């Protein structure tokens with residue numbers, strides 16, 4: 001049986017696993033990252049129709065991964081955020097000059113392109129081995145290492161195993177770690193939309209009674225069309241109805257949601273639907289193992305923060321690993337894992353709670369709740385420290401920031 005060894009073995013080469021591998025590889029660590037899907041399937045346009053709002057903090061993580069420069073031209077900056085309660089006139093308005101020192105709040109990029117650039121980036125890194133597709137037969141942990149045995153007989157092992165294998169994480173199941181979870185009974189319909197007028201780098205979130213409807217500014221298409229992506233939250237039972245509409249009827253629904261502000265709109269990518277859940281793992285670690293990203297937490301996309309939270313997992317875990325490697329310390333030791341668990345748990349619980357409350361407060365028709373939230377929007381808009389707090393959260397700069405986020409280096 002052939003054995004392959006590394007400093008870190010990552011199970012799951014999705015957006016989080018690929019970024020984690022590259023940040024560690026850039027810092028000189030030996031990494032093996034495995035996935036059951038080959039890159040060619042993950043780049044298929046039916047695999048993931050979403051875009052990601054990459055926060056200011058996450059772009060620093062992608063810089064540390066060595067991937068940002070290549071993806072920058074396909075990422076549209078968000079310079080202005082407007083939040084509206086349905087079609088009510090009250091706006092919560094964040095502008096880059098007033099609320100973010102002239103920096104973008106974040107950037108919008110298609111997940112398909114994000115994956116493409118992350119795959120390409122790994123090819124540069126001599127210390128990273130990317131194996132996909134693979135089939136895992138079993139997990140193991142021993143005194144000095146943890147790892148997996150593949151169906152083809154190869155044994156992969158490292159002092160630290162990272163489970164970045166998504167919401168139904170086989171790593172989490174192997175560790176026997178339980179979860180807290182509930183369904184929002186909502187689905188998010190996503191697609192890219194072309195429109196007549198320029199979006200002027202404004203991201204808009206309308207809170208409708210079924211859930212939020214977000215319009216996110218994208219780069220122009222190859223033929224020069226103005227484009228935005230949408231995240232349209234609907235009741236679970238309504239989702240199939242909208243997806244079955246003819247293209248013309250679907251566009252008519254979109255036009256109603258967009259209003260006339262951006263002129264005529266029509267979808268330019270296949271609408272896809274994602275069920276929305278909250279999931280939180282009861283522990284983030286096991287013997288020589290750390291869980292990260294959606295293997296550890298899934299949150300409502302209302303604030304576009306799921307992958308951004310995962311990017312902070314990556315920044316923290318990388319800091320712990322690289323510091324210990326420099327000092328010749330065991331990177332899979334309980335002390336290292338405890339530091340990771342404690343550091344990430346608070347930030348994640350705060351964001352999970354914040355998005356959960358926001359969704360409950362706004363996906364609601366009750367008049368008393370509507371009055372309170374309109375008052376709330378008005379108050380936040382008028383009080384600079386409160387506004388500053390929310391702007392910093394959107395940029396991923398709240399809480400105890402890891403070195404990559406603070407200083408732009410590992």
Ligand SMILES: Cc1cc2nc3c(=O)[nH]c(=O)nc-3n(C[C@H](O)[C@H](O)[C@H](O)COP(=O)(O)OP(=O)(O)OC[C@H]3O[C@@H](n4cnc5c(N)ncnc54)[C@H](O)[C@@H]3O)c2cc1C
Pocket residue numbers: 011012013014015016017034035036037050051052053054134136164165166167169170188190231274292293294295301303304305306307308309310
């Ligand atoms: C509608 C919607 C909009 C969103 N918008 C945003 C946004 O704007 N900003 C943001 O920050 N976040 C956003 N998110 C969240 C974000 O999309 C997710 O957090 C992210 O895609 C999850 O990435 P991941 O790498 O954790 O998991 P995944 O993408 O699920 O990757 C897990 C990987 O593990 C692999 N795997 C699984 N099992 C095995 C196995 N047995 N062996 C080997 N490999 C395995 C899978 O093949 C996969 O490649 C949004 C989510 C939704 C639903």
